[in-house]
Amino acid sequence: MTVLLPPSETKREGGDPARALDLGALSFPELSDERAAVITAARSVSSEESTARTALKLGPRSVEERLRNLELDTAPTMPAIERYTGVLYDPLDASAADDRTRGWWSDHVVVQSAMFGPIGAGDAIPAYRLSHDSRLGALRLAKHWPEASTRALGTRGDGLVLDLRSEGYRALGPVAGALALRVVSVDAGGRRKALNHWNKTAKGRLVALLGRTAEDVDDVDALVAWARAHDVVLERTVNGWDLVAESLEPVRA
Structure with a gap:
């Protein structure tokens, strides 16, 4: 199983x-060559505050983040699963996770980075500033990454790919046949509503639980069985697969 974040x-x-x-x-x-090309382009647009503001879409409070891209070769590193923060990654509490959980993430979780392409959860990376829609002059991320990323991800084999990436990052490395989930909230009347920002929290809780249980999930049937065993509501619909957010709140041990 591969989980794409x-x-x-x-x-x-x-x-x-x-x-x-x-x-x-x-x-x-x-x-490595594709990564080096992006780093060079990111360093170029980050060298001046004026160009960095436009290229990296930085505001007054975040403009200093451009400096991260100038120090990539010498900056301290930490595992990607710890480097990223926010509503998806905070539920993982990666820095406090035990070795078994971290081992499962390292073996199964891949992050689609705009700077580095697909990377493993345990890969050591520095802090940086770059998004899927950043502008890097002649280098266009939307053309630079997809073919190379898809080819690299294909080396992981034919097992289940659970694609939890947002649309913009999914486009940087399309994976045919991957299982994408729609995160929904269900009200008292049984009506379902797709979540936007808060769908990331449910995805983070799902990956946290997968890591803690450290179970081998080889196909969709196995994933559904695993979900049922842990009271996670994962259901097939006419439009694909729904993950009910409430079934992951609070996180179940």
Whole structure:
């Protein structure tokens, strides 16, 4: 099983100062050239505040984040699953997770980064500022990443791919046949409403529970059985698969 996650705009600072970014040590090392090209382009647009504001869509409070892109080679690193923060990643509480949970994430979770392409949950990365819709001059992320990312993700085999990425990041590495979930809320009358911002919280809780149970899930039937065993409501509809957010609140041990 492979779980695909989007990155987060917000990132934790700090990390291990003795471990610098090593592109060849990241998952999918065959993407090193593509990664280096994006880093070079990001460094170029980040060198001046005026260009960084437009290219990276930075406001007055976030403009200093451009400096992260100038220090990628020397900045401290930490595992990607800890680097990202926000409504999807906070439910993971990755820094406090036990070795079994972290091991499952490292084996099964891939994050689709705009800067690095697909990376493993345990890959050591620095803080950076780049989004799927950032403008990097002649280098267009929407053309640069899809073919290379799809090819790299294909090396993981034919097992179940659970795609929890947002639309913009899904476009950077399309995976044919992946299982995408619609996160819904169900009211007292049984009516379902698709969630937008808060769907990330449910996805984070789902990945947290998958990690804690550390179960092998090889196909859709196994995922449905796992969900049922843990009181998670995952149902097939005429439009695909629905994940009921309330069934993951609070997170179940």
